[in-house]
Amino acid sequence: MNLLQNQFREKLFLSVLLLLPFFSAFAQEEIQTKPEIQEIKVDSLYREDQFYFGFNYNTLQQKPAGVKQQKFSIGISGGFLRDMPINKTRTKAFATGLGVSYNNYNQNIGITGTAQDAVYTVLDSDLDFDKNNFKQLLIDVPIEFRWRTSTYESYKFWRIYGGMKFSYLAYSKSVLKVNQGKTVITNNADFNKFLYGLYLSAGYNTLNVYAYYGLNPIFKSAEVDGQKIDMKALSVGVIFYIL
Structure with a gap:
């Protein structure tokens, strides 16, 4: 056994x-x-949710007679966009989000007085002024349509994104520095609090070219030498998308 x-x-x-x-x-x-x-x-159900960062050159359109831009005017922006694909291959989508923009404009419109009662003067090109600009800090809400050649296997693709950006002016500051002294005005009441415009970005992978055109004026109620200041913003530069 x-x-x-x-x-x-x-x-x-x-x-x-x-x-x-x-x-x-x-x-x-x-x-x-x-x-x-x-x-x-x-x-296979990916979304192109992205952080973005942009660097722009700012110009002013529809300037009053005698108004010129001085030096280099920069703009910096950044924020987050939520992607919402609308087709099966996910090459088309809508996106919206929240961002912040800082814009600087060097020009020869001298702003004096107070935030509630500002006075505007076209400065003589021969006038010895050390500094003259106005700056704006904006809260942005972009709404865009997206086309891209992306797949779930690759994060490198061609893209064309375009849409409208709505902005709220959170802070403004103008500085005029001449030999006789310095004038600083914050939160000028003549600036438009709400701005909107069209924009377009296109490129490959992370680096893309970018352009924005404002549809309404930067100033809502301001005159210089009897002319209404109807200047609008045009910005061109580059924008980076980061997943």
Whole structure:
């Protein structure tokens, strides 16, 4: 009886040894297969939610007679956009989000007086002034339509994004510095609190060119030498999208 039991144990032991490689290979195949299935399921429903950062050159359009821009006027913007695909291949989408813009305009309109009663003068080009500009800090809400050649397998693709940007003026500051002194005005009541305009960006991968044109004037109620100041913003530059 003991002899039969020993033989049975030996056969069982040998059978387990022979089956171990099979179970090991099966387990490895299961481990390798599951992540691939999960990755396809998640990535095929990707969204191009993105942080963006832009650097622009600002110009003023529809300037009153005698008004000129001085030096280099810069603009910096940044924010986040939420992507909402509208087709099966996810190459078309709408997007909206929230951002912040800082715009600086160097020009020769001297602003004096107070925030509630500002006075505007076209400065003589021969006048010795050290500094003259106005700056704006804006809260932006962009709404855009997107076309791109993206796939769930690659983050490098061609894109064309365009739409409208609505902005709220959170802070403004004008500085005029001449030999006789310095005038600083914050939150000038003559500036438009709400601005809106069209924009377009296009490019490949992270780097893209960008252009924005304001549809309403920067000033809502201001005159210089009897002319209403109807200047609008035109900005061109580059914009970076980061996932």
